[in-house]
Amino acid sequence: MASAINADATTREARMNLKPFLIGVDVGGTNIRMGIVTPDGGIVKRIQYPTDASRGGLAMMESLVSRLQDFIKGEAGGIQPEIRIGIGIAGPVDMRRGILIVPPNLPDLHGFPLKAFLQERILYPIAIENDANAFTLGEGWKGAARGSLDYCGITLGTGVGGGIVVAGKILHGAGGMGGEVGHIVLNPEGPLCGCGGKGCLEVYASGNGIRGMARKAIEKGEGKGILKRSGGDLRKVTSEEVFKAAREGDETALHVFKEMGGYLGLGLVNLVNLFNPEKIVIGGKVSRAWDYFIGSAIEVVDQRAMKGQRERVEIVQGECGDDAGILGAAYTALKLE
């Protein structure tokens, strides 16, 4: 947590003088986080509340607007400094037009013009970015990839997200949807992926992937320890339980993470060869199990990546934790033209 951020100690008066006054918003599947970010990347105030998609995506967006309005009013008061807002949201997102394309947690918002919707209700400039791109930009601004111009980010969560920075700019592609690292195809006959393809990195290296591999092992009669932790109910096996079992030295759990690391390694090889990055930063909830998967990932990179590119790249853990998304979203707002 390098950039943290002794934050709430800053007075409201001092915050009002921030120019520009950046608000970074990280719209996650579980929580929505907002932070006031200084132009040099300090977070001076943050709030968090649970994502409530139970009444549908539109109601959730309406509540996001009122939270944002309250946050702005409460923190910027009657004085109107130069406010800019950056929003990171699970994609794919057409960043240029600010349109959500099949948002995984909000299926009813397919094709939703998020930017126009927000801009009609909030008069300050708003930038929309994919959440994994925001993570990547946050780590590049204040975290593990500080100072790098060519680097990649990977988030290991329920799914696998990623971002690619080339010559200091995030790669958006023709429709603003590029950089979907989680959907690098590793096995053409592999398990079905949420994207409609098969054998993508995401089906192996995500929380869901870990859960799937553990359940398969249990069905074969292994992993008694994991099953016991999950109350003997196969349906209750989660990646979190597999992680806890690994920490206790459970062999099946350790094996699952090793296997997951092997697949992650293949994904890394593709990034290393394609983009010749200086760094690859890995974050997200599942990256807490770093010690259990990174060894086998690095082994695959050492064996298979092209030599020149391999020598140049460092594979590192993210440093910003939960703040990376807020920071990256704010950074996107800072760079708004």
Ligand SMILES: [Zn+2]
């Ligand atoms: Zn996929």
